[in-house]
Amino acid sequence: MEEIIEKHDRIKQLIVEINSLTTGLTANEVIFFGGITIHVGYESEDGCFKDIVNWLYALFMEVCGPNVKFFEEKFGLYGLNLPPEAFNIPKDIHTIRTVSSHNLDYDNTENKKKKNYYENWFDKIIKKPQAESNEDYGLCLLYLLDNVIAYLETLKLCIEAVGRDEHFYYIIVIEWKRRNDRSYGIYDFEVVLIQRLEQFGISAFLDANKIAKREVDKWRGELKLLKDGFDFTTEAGRIIDKYIIEKKYCPIDPKDLLDMGADKKELIRIYSEVLDDFNRQPRHKDELLQWVTDQGLIVTK
Numbered sequence: 001m002e003e004i005i006e007k008h009d010r011i012k013q014l015i016v017e018i019n020s021l022t023t024g025l026t027a028n029e030v031i032f033f034g035g036i037t038i039h040v041g042y043e044s045e046d047g048c049f050k051d052i053v054n055w056l057y058a059l060f061m062e063v064c065g066p067n068v069k070f071f072e073e074k075f076g077l078y079g080l081n082l083p084p085e086a087f088n089i090p091k092d093i094h095t096i097r098t099v100s101s102h103n104l105d106y107d108n109t110e111n112k113k114k115k116n117y118y119e120n121w122f123d124k125i126i127k128k129p130q131a132e133s134n135e136d137y138g139l140c141l142l143y144l145l146d147n148v149i150a151y152l153e154t155l156k157l158c159i160e161a162v163g164r165d166e167h168f169y170y171i172i173v174i175e176w177k178r179r180n181d182r183s184y185g186i187y188d189f190e191v192v193l194i195q196r197l198e199q200f201g202i203s204a205f206l207d208a209n210k211i212a213k214r215e216v217d218k219w220r221g222e223l224k225l226l227k228d229g230f231d232f233t234t235e236a237g238r239i240i241d242k243y244i245i246e247k248k249y250c251p252i253d254p255k256d257l258l259d260m261g262a263d264k265k266e267l268i269r270i271y272s273e274v275l276d277d278f279n280r281q282p283r284h285k286d287e288l289l290q291w292v293t294d295q296g297l298i299v300t301k
Contacts, residue, residue: 001042004138007145008040008052014152015059021159022067025173030180032159034063049137050100056148057097060090065183070176071158077168078161085143086150092121093144182223184232186212189219192236200244201251201285215243241282250278251285252292260289262298270297 119129197203
């Protein structure tokens with residue numbers, strides 16, 4: 001356990017060094033890694049394997065924004081080569097945490113691939129598809145931490161190389177700041193999505209969090225096309241409005257029309273007209289129901 005703690009401490013020190021380098025490069029505008037609040041219990045039953053995996057997941061997936069991916073893309077520019085076991089460490093951590101922490105449906109092809117990746121990772125280290133003892137977990141942790149250290153040391157070398165690069169320094173730093181300016185998370189989009197769903201009167205039957213998680217990469221991609229200085233709430237709202245329209249999440253359904261007295265024989269025609277109008281001008285359910293009345297689409301006998 002002492003060796004595990006030492007390696008974990010070395011990772012923490014590298015984080016401090018990387019943050020110091022990057023705040024210096026950007027005049028304190030960008031902090032590479034944010035703080036991690038996850039507690040690691042070194043004396044837990046699995047030898048703190050799960051705690052450290054969760055801690056590393058936060059490091060690589062939650063508190064670094066686009067920074068890790070951005071500089072990883074620059075490794076080749078400065079001739080920095082990592083062996084596959086170190087280069088793939090963000091993917092390893094993501095997959096290990098996903099498989100070990102979630103009840104996945106392994107009839108799903110993608111989930112089955114994750115499970116195979118997970119088992120192959122353990123098999124490579126301990127010749128088993130899953131750790132079974134503290135000794136197994138200890139060996140896997142040492143392997144994991146060694147590769148994280150190798151990755152972070154290379155990351156640090158890359159950042160140092162950028163700082164010394166007279167030709168590309170300003171271009172890379174400008175690109176990096178721009179990437180950070182557009183690094184909006186799932187929660188940021190979810191807040192705007194909830195507002196839009198409420199405005200359209202369809203928040204009651206849609207899960208905003210699930211939609212945001214599924215669509216966030218696509219929505220971020222659309223933000224990347226915009227000129228600098230855009231207002232996030234306005235542009236995210238525009239992107240989300242387009243999504244709602246494309247998905248035809250109309251706040252009125254056929255039952256609403258029947259409740260208003262629509263003839264079943266006329267239902268398809270009336271509902272088609274409602275959808276057409278909603279797609280032209282998305283709005284709240286109450287407003288759309290009033291439009292149906294004003295247009296005289298439903299004739300009651």
